[in-house]
Amino acid sequence: MGWFSSSSSSDSASNSGAAPDRSQRSQCWESRDAYFACLDKNGVQVPGQEGEACKKENNEYKGKCAGSWVDYFNKRRVLQLRQDLMERRAAEQVASASK
Numbered sequence: 001m002g003w004f005s006s007s008s009s010s011d012s013a014s015n016s017g018a019a020p021d022r023s024q025r026s027q028c029w030e031s032r033d034a035y036f037a038c039l040d041k042n043g044v045q046v047p048g049q050e051g052e053a054c055k056k057e058n059n060e061y062k063g064k065c066a067g068s069w070v071d072y073f074n075k076r077r078v079l080q081l082r083q084d085l086m087e088r089r090a091a092e093q094v095a096s097a098s099k
Contacts, residue, residue, distance in 0.1 A: 020066070028065040032073050035061040045081050047074040 020028065038054035039047060050058075062070055 024064075028061075028069060031057070031061040031064045036077060039077075046078055 035047070035054060035057040038057045039045070039050055042050055042053045044050040044053070047058075065073070
């Protein structure tokens, strides 16, 4: 199995199973950022629950990133959002306790 998903892309790295180069990683990260920005704009926390709202961005993201990377980035997004929420709640509790 190669680094990149089995989309119809004709990247030589996807066909050869070679590790992505700097340019390919950059394209992956840019498409991920665009997809996550679309999710944020539409108020969606969990990737895949946006329906048709970010279909174009999601297709590009999945086409430019390895499937394992997509899974990792999606899980990392959810974990980071949860962590941020818990930190905000803890800060609010500290602030209210010190009043």
